[in-house]
Amino acid sequence: MVARNCHIEKFHASYLFPEIGRRRDAFLKQRPNAQLISLGVGDTTQPLPTAASEAVIKFAQALATGDGYQGYGPEQGALALRQGIAERLYSCDIDPSEIFVSDGAKCDIGRLQHLFGPSATVALQDPAYPVYVDTSVLMGRTESYNVSTQGYGGLTYLPCTAENGFFPDLDAADKTDVIFFCSPNNPTGAVATREQLEKLVAFAKSNSSIIVFDAAYAPFIQDETLPRSIFEIEGAREVAIEVNSFSKLAGFTGVRLGWTVVPKELAFNDGSKVIDDWRRLSCTLFNGASNLAQAAGIGLLTNQGMQEVETLVNGYMENARILREAVTSCGLKVYGGKHAPYLWVAFPGRGSWNVFQQLMDEAELITTPGVGFGPAGEGFVRLSALGNRRDVETAAQRLVRVLKTPSFQPA
Amino acid sequence: MVARNCHIEKFHASYLFPEIGRRRDAFLKQRPNAQLISLGVGDTTQPLPTAASEAVIKFAQALATGDGYQGYGPEQGALALRQGIAERLYSCDIDPSEIFVSDGAKCDIGRLQHLFGPSATVALQDPAYPVYVDTSVLMGRTESYNVSTQGYGGLTYLPCTAENGFFPDLDAADKTDVIFFCSPNNPTGAVATREQLEKLVAFAKSNSSIIVFDAAYAPFIQDETLPRSIFEIEGAREVAIEVNSFSKLAGFTGVRLGWTVVPKELAFNDGSKVIDDWRRLSCTLFNGASNLAQAAGIGLLTNQGMQEVETLVNGYMENARILREAVTSCGLKVYGGKHAPYLWVAFPGRGSWNVFQQLMDEAELITTPGVGFGPAGEGFVRLSALGNRRDVETAAQRLVRVLKTPSFQPA
Incomplete structure (x- = not known):
């Protein structure tokens, strides 16, 4: 029989986002009525420019x-x-x-x-x-x-x-x-x-x-x-x-x-x-x-399309501003979100997947664990600002609520 | 500096169809008024099903x-x-x-x-x-x-x-x-x-x-x-x-x-x-x-789409029948074209690129040289039946005209 590709055998984990999807599905199985909001995979949400x-x-x-x-x-x-x-x-x-x-x-x-x-x-x-x-x-x-x-x-x-x-x-x-x-x-x-x-x-x-x-x-x-x-x-x-x-x-x-x-x-x-x-x-x-x-x-x-792009980008960057403000108001350090639709939030001394799980459990938010992007991402979580405004505003409120609890606060 | 990929270096020729395109362009430069018809690359020509x-x-x-x-x-x-x-x-x-x-x-x-x-x-x-x-x-x-x-x-x-x-x-x-x-x-x-x-x-x-x-x-x-x-x-x-x-x-x-x-x-x-x-x-x-x-x-x-597919496929297979008939009427041996939109025409003892060139020169037809598909394709030319009916009918007439000339006839 044919041998498996030795390079594929090296993959230590499944591709990051399907893995997040699996954890989300497991969560929803336990709490089917959860109102999950995704700040996870950087997926766009606004209508295609006309x-x-x-x-x-x-x-x-x-x-x-x-x-x-x-x-x-x-x-x-x-x-x-x-x-x-x-x-x-x-x-x-x-x-x-x-x-x-x-x-x-x-x-x-x-x-x-x-x-x-x-x-x-x-x-x-x-x-x-x-x-x-x-x-x-x-x-x-x-x-x-x-x-x-x-x-x-x-x-x-x-x-x-x-x-x-x-x-x-x-x-x-x-x-x-x-x-x-x-x-x-x-x-x-x-x-x-x-x-x-x-x-x-x-x-x-x-x-x-x-x-x-x-x-x-x-x-x-x-x-x-x-x-x-x-x-x-x-x-x-x-x-x-x-x-x-x-x-x-x-x-x-x-x-x-x-x-x-x-x-x-x-x-x-x-x-x-x-x-x-x-x-x-x-x-x-x-x-x-x-x-x-x-x-x-x-x-x-x-011309028309490029104008629509500008509106689209401005909307996402306003989302980023809202999320930045929520996180910083809790005394946490956040990077990014000024020239990119991603925020990089520091949770010093904590594991990324652990923070991911806690944010899902306590705030019903999907984020992306920083360590999924490489060893230097440990202790960080990525937030995507590419959501709908209403979701982003709700997410910001939830972040403010949970990030102020002691377990999220820097020691 | 970075080395070239040794596997790419092995490629002995450019990908077949771009190579045909280059030869066609060179031909058109010499004979800009040529009424070229393509029976070459297997490209579809009929409207997308509604x-x-x-x-x-x-x-x-x-x-x-x-x-x-x-x-x-x-x-x-x-x-x-x-x-x-x-x-x-x-x-x-x-x-x-x-x-x-x-x-x-x-x-x-x-x-x-x-x-x-x-x-x-x-x-x-x-x-x-x-x-x-x-x-x-x-x-x-x-x-x-x-x-x-x-x-x-x-x-x-x-x-x-x-x-x-x-x-x-x-x-x-x-x-x-x-x-x-x-x-x-x-x-x-x-x-x-x-x-x-x-x-x-x-x-x-x-x-x-x-x-x-x-x-x-x-x-x-x-x-x-x-x-x-x-x-x-x-x-x-x-x-x-x-x-x-x-x-x-x-x-x-x-x-x-x-x-x-x-x-x-x-x-x-x-x-x-x-x-x-x-x-x-x-x-x-x-x-x-x-x-x-x-x-x-x-x-x-x-249901509607599958009916349109049937019409489409029947049209192309009628093209194949027209081309088969033209080639066989000249006494040449042709394979395929009965359950596939391709005809495989034998020119025993002749080089495929040579036949390709002669069909372009004398009939203003683009075909695909069989040897481009592998060594066993030498001596064959592939005709695609995926063209417009009018083009296929004209191509069939041209084939009948040139394939009867001695240089195309089997020895």
């Missing part, structure tokens, strides 16, 4: 006609969409030919792992979006999971803590080939400054690394002087790839649309261009994002 | 409302869609929990490669859909490309020829872990009989192999007694996975929707269930098919 839905409707009508029907589109995505992304979402020069439309950042991160050879080494922020770790494990870039360090051998974790302002000591990534870096960060909500990203780019250059920069939360940056793309940093085109997404930008989490930017300058050590291999990979592992989703994206990247 | 487009429209309207909005769906796909697939598209018992909705068979074949460990061995029909080969190369399952054999070392090619009725000698797959098998076949158009599939299942069982069965062309089977799924064969649930697609069934090539069936009985040699690893992989590498595409699928799997 500019996007109207574009889909028009496109779907056309598909049912002889003249409007389209079959396979270009694997790289419709040119109009790539042009719209370049023009509307980047202040720096990105050529549409460098943009590859995807069905979401998560899916592209998995495919991006194939860009690099089996012995490529990986560094990543700790805590981090679990997909960087899991796809690295799957590609055989790691050793087994180490229970005492709560991490995988062979993977370089770059702790991002309150002490270092959530910007890691890059020297720990010495000699790693690929550095995953996410700003604004999921889960900490921290945003890297221009100076920090300059440092990152300079490090990648001197260290001969490629940065995989995840900018999925860039639309939430409120300060115009903060960079929204790694490519706003000089020299980044020689060392970075950027993955990005419509999911949080415009509530496309279910619609599935994202993109990856691979600059023409980026090269491997044999001089061959990374963009050429990425194009080949895209044709081999992918067949283009749904043309319905692409139509939605094209509709969104209009 | 049952599907109407369902998308309704769903997109709902997404733009507070009550109708949905974010992330289940990674495995909407339950209503999985139930519809089980009920409408399978005559054998498939539980909806065994169905995993995807953004297409191609994408799932790439992900399926991750189910198997780095040292898993692969056998496949020759000729075959290039994605089985390319994703195997990418996973490091092969050695370099061998110019003299026109294949990759370490990969077991199972020649499917006119001589063996396009059903391979399975003994050549001795000790291989994974056997890719496609019926109705792309590119040969051959359909495996019940007896042949029983032989395949028995072989997999005795050889301890897992079959990855590609049934994307099952809707084109005209004979009710021929199996449309590997799971119609007794014992298949212990040895097979099935990948499938809405692409050819209903013109979803651009909409992107497919599914994979992993039966609960299928196990690895340590007794662990394949379906559990597949679920974990689906959560790691994928975030669900676009909910717009899923809405289209749900709309399609209604």
